[in-house]
Amino acid sequence: xxxxxxxxxxxxxxxxxxxxxxxxxxxxxxxxxxxxxxxxxxxxxxxxxxxxxxxxxxxxxxxxxxxxxxxxxxxxxxxxxxxxxxxxxxxxxxxxxxxxxxxxxxxxxxxxxxxxxxxxxxxxxxxxxxxxxxxxxxxxxxxxxxxxxxxxxxxxxxxxxxxxxxxxxxxxxxxxxxxxxxxxxxxxxxxxxxxxxxxxxxxxxxxxxxxxxxxxxxxxxxxxxxxxxxxxxxxxxxxxxxxxxxxxxxxxxxxxxxxxxxxxxxxxxxxxxxxxxxxxxxxxxxxxxxxxxxxxxxxxxxxxxxxxxxxxxxxxxxxxxxxxxxxxxxxxxxxxxxxxxxxxxxxxxxxxxxxxxxxxxxxxxxxxxxxxxxxxxxxxxxxxxxxxxxxxxxxxxxxxxxxxxxxxxxxxxxxxxxxxxxxxxxxxxxxxxxxxxxxxxx
Numbered sequence: 001x002x003x004x005x006x007x008x009x010x011x012x013x014x015x016x017x018x019x020x021x022x023x024x025x026x027x028x029x030x031x032x033x034x035x036x037x038x039x040x041x042x043x044x045x046x047x048x049x050x051x052x053x054x055x056x057x058x059x060x061x062x063x064x065x066x067x068x069x070x071x072x073x074x075x076x077x078x079x080x081x082x083x084x085x086x087x088x089x090x091x092x093x094x095x096x097x098x099x100x101x102x103x104x105x106x107x108x109x110x111x112x113x114x115x116x117x118x119x120x121x122x123x124x125x126x127x128x129x130x131x132x133x134x135x136x137x138x139x140x141x142x143x144x145x146x147x148x149x150x151x152x153x154x155x156x157x158x159x160x161x162x163x164x165x166x167x168x169x170x171x172x173x174x175x176x177x178x179x180x181x182x183x184x185x186x187x188x189x190x191x192x193x194x195x196x197x198x199x200x201x202x203x204x205x206x207x208x209x210x211x212x213x214x215x216x217x218x219x220x221x222x223x224x225x226x227x228x229x230x231x232x233x234x235x236x237x238x239x240x241x242x243x244x245x246x247x248x249x250x251x252x253x254x255x256x257x258x259x260x261x262x263x264x265x266x267x268x269x270x271x272x273x274x275x276x277x278x279x280x281x282x283x284x285x286x287x288x289x290x291x292x293x294x295x296x297x298x299x300x301x302x303x304x305x306x307x308x309x310x311x312x313x314x315x316x317x318x319x320x321x322x323x324x325x326x327x328x329x330x331x332x333x334x335x336x337x338x339x340x341x342x343x344x345x346x347x348x349x350x351x352x353x354x355x356x357x358x359x360x361x362x363x364x365x366x367x368x369x370x371x372x373x374x375x376x377x378x379x380x381x382x383x384x385x386x387x388x389x390x391x392x393x394x395x396x397x398x399x400x401x402x403x404x405x406x407x408x409x410x411x412x413x414x415x416x417x418x419x420x421x422x423x424x425x426x427x428x429x430x431x432x433x434x435x436x437x438x439x440x441x442x
Contacts, residue, residue: 035163046276046277047111052111078132082231083371085375103123105196107123132375133375173190174188177190227372246353247357248381249408286334286337318352324350325405328346
């Protein structure tokens with residue numbers, strides 16, 4: 001049904017001029033393509049172990065170094081990509097980003113050296129940077145203010161559903177084929193090429209579903225010189241500045257959690273007598289079960305974010321996230337099903353930090369400069385992750401696989417305290433319950 005020219009999909013109110021097909025295209029991309037960015041980290045451990053024969057004692061360091069290379073490349077391209085999102089439109093950058101992701105999965109399993117993997121990860125960074133800027137920008141573009149939290153919750157839940165499905169299907173391809181007598185390297189190539197085919201299907205969906213979507217008329221788009229400074233100017237708003245810091249942990253789903261969990265599972269495989277293919281398949285099942293908890297909590301938390309001040313929701317999210325990440329100190333083996341409750345808590349923590357950060361920055365950023373502002377948050381995040389992949393990888397190997405998670409958890413507790421301070425001095429306007437919201441200039 002529709003009220004005036006606004007379309008409703010269940011309890012979700014879409015923005016002026018947004019069609020149901022636009023929203024459903026976003027959901028499809030969240031389901032098909034966004035999880036692939038994280039699954040590359042999961043399948044990366046298989047390539048390192050089976051294709052490049054990296055010793056288990058070096059797995060954490062090598063995984064962290066590859067992620068650092070990727071983040072350096074993101075740092076170089078993220079701001080121009082964010083400006084293009086605002087200047088050229090959402091659809092062209094989304095098509096470009098998905099195309100890069102597709103090609104990455106084609107080339108990755110054919111790499112024969114660390115240097116080749118590093119080059120491919122640098123190329124992949126442009127896809128990650130573009131997707132990171134345009135998808136959450138699009139989610140906020142499509143949504144009326146009172147439904148912003150619910151849409152981000154649905155967006156995150158759909159991504160989690162994609163993770164869960166890939167965990168019991170795509171990442172098990174190598175195990176199934178090895179069991180049928182395939183060489184481990186050939187099985188790995190089949191797993192990656194299947195992922196490339198999925199990315200191509202997502203590209204086609206964007207080409208068709210967003211053909212008539214244009215959020216800002218060309219004549220109303222800000223000039224390049226304005227977009228170049230949008231992210232810095234926006235940080236004068238303390239809630240946007242805080243969301244920048246929160247996005248550091250929000251993207252830990254892509255970087256910290258998936259990179260180091262996959263490396264941990266690879267290391268634990270030998271202790272349990274598993275092959276790398278068997279470990280990847282078992283790990284995929286555990287991830288899929290943990291994603292169920294993430295999906296349920298993400299939807300619930302989305303409703304909560306539309307009913308309270310979003311800076312308050314941010315503080316709550318960081319407290320939950322800190323508990324979830326620090327609880328990884330109690331994990332003895334990520335391949336042990338007895339550890340599933342703690343893994344589920346970790347995934348709920350991720351949903352909290354991601355959804356709260358995305359909702360807060362989407363609420364506060366102007367639609368005309370939203371892509372550039374979100375790109376700045378991704379730049380800050382990339383710098384943090386580049387450092388943390390190196391430092392966390394060292395601690396993974398020297399202290400224990402749980403160490404990177406506890407470090408992130410401690411940081412999230414600090415963000416919780418910062419959010420409480422911001423709630424007292426610059427809470428912002430009533431959100432969610434109000435019919436419309438104009439970002440505060442505080």
